[in-house]
Amino acid sequence: MRKIDRQRIIRRILQENDIYRQEDLVAILQAKGIEVTQATISRDVKDMQLLKVPTPNGEYRYSVPPSVKTSTEKKLNRILKEAYVSSDFLRDMCVFKVLPGNGPVITSLITQMAYDEVFAALGDDDTVMLFAKSDEDAQKIHHKLLDMIGEE
Structure with a gap:
């Protein structure tokens, strides 16, 4: 899968789900049939400039910076x-x-x-x-x- 397509899917996942760890993102992508490694997701997080923002329950989730x-x-x-x-x-x-x-x-x-x-x-x-x-x-x-x- 092309990087741009994978990152588009990641944006959509982050809009629809609270993702707390990169491993959670890997699991969701793999459940969708997209084979990725945690290292790939780590590079995507950096490339997409994803942020960790606080949730009401005190945890931190990934978010796309507006x-x-x-x-x-x-x-x-x-x-x-x-x-x-x-x-x-x-x-x-x-x-x-x-x-x-x-x-x-x-x-x-x-x-x-x-x-x-x-x-x-x-x-x-x-x-x-x-x-x-x-x-x-x-x-x-x-x-x-x-x-x-x-x-x-």
């Missing part, structure tokens, strides 16, 4: 607003034309956001190509990004 996603989303919003030229979608693909030099940065930020609709993102100097998981998802991510920059 500022990381918010910061990434703010950067994506700002750069898209500044660089957006045009966009369209067809079937399960979505393409954004941007000012030269902005494609790689926007592609990276979209990847970091780990949108559920996006299977993969590729970017060159002035183009961002999004491959969605379905035709409907291509339309959703297209509209989501346009809404973000006020182009809808």
Whole structure:
């Protein structure tokens, strides 16, 4: 499994469960048929900048820091607003034309956001190509990004 897919699943697990130890996360992932080691999860915890936050019962659980996603989303919003030229979608693909030099940065930020609709993102100097998981998802991510920059 790709790291980005595994980390997307970890985010979802943390939203739905109170996870107190990395071993608990390993067990849940393995129960879902995802083979991981505790060392892999340890690297994911560091890479995702997960926090341990107190619970009402005095224990500490893992949580995704809100500022990381918010910061990434703010950067994506700002750069898209500044660089957006045009966009369209067809079937399960979505393409954004941007000012030269902005494609790689926007592609990276979209990847970091780990949108559920996006299977993969590729970017060159002035183009961002999004491959969605379905035709409907291509339309959703297209509209989501346009809404973000006020182009809808």
